[in-house]
Amino acid sequence: MANIDYNNLKTNYETSVQKVEMGLWEKIYYPEVIRGLLLTTGHFVRNMTVHIAHVFGLARNKRGAVTYQYPEERRPIHRRYRGRHRLMKKPDGSERCTACMLCETICPTQCISIIPQEHPDPAVEKHPASYEIDILRCCFCGYCVEACPCDAIRMDTQKVEIANWDRTRMVYDKEYLMTDITGPGAPPENDPPLWWLQ
Ligand code: SF4
């Protein structure tokens, strides 16, 4: 194998950054400063006018600013975004997880803890007596979802508000992970979601 001299590597590809020459008007400097101030002031006056109009119930179809008014207004999240985990359920409401331990094994931050148990139904080998995710250690890599052989864990919840005042409440247990999510951030209803297969 050829030895590469990393200290003398030559980069002869063209840069994508094109230098733009300044015109006389920009070189004078002050006219551009004044133009910037007028532009900013114009946006401020326009947005303030729209906000005041909203207070009086007017111009409802106009936005007062380009920023999202969180938390009332949530920024759209891409459907492939890896949000907070959820454990999938069988039609009878029991967990789909078979406690095979693959997700716990592959998790790079070792934040999944599973205690397997014999299933009361002899047709099913195991199920998790306990399934916990320490979300403070999770790096949201999605390996657990990829490793699961029975689609028992997903990160399609679009839940991004996972902060808490209490660290002990950041360890999600099986019951919490199996709770149906409604309202903003709820995952798609179709199972399996068609977009996942696209
Ligand atoms: S997303 Fe990654 S770090 Fe988080 S629980 Fe799954 S495997 Fe572990």
Ligand code: SF4
């Ligand atoms: S990989 Fe899937 S089935 Fe196996 S323990 Fe994890 S969630 Fe359960």
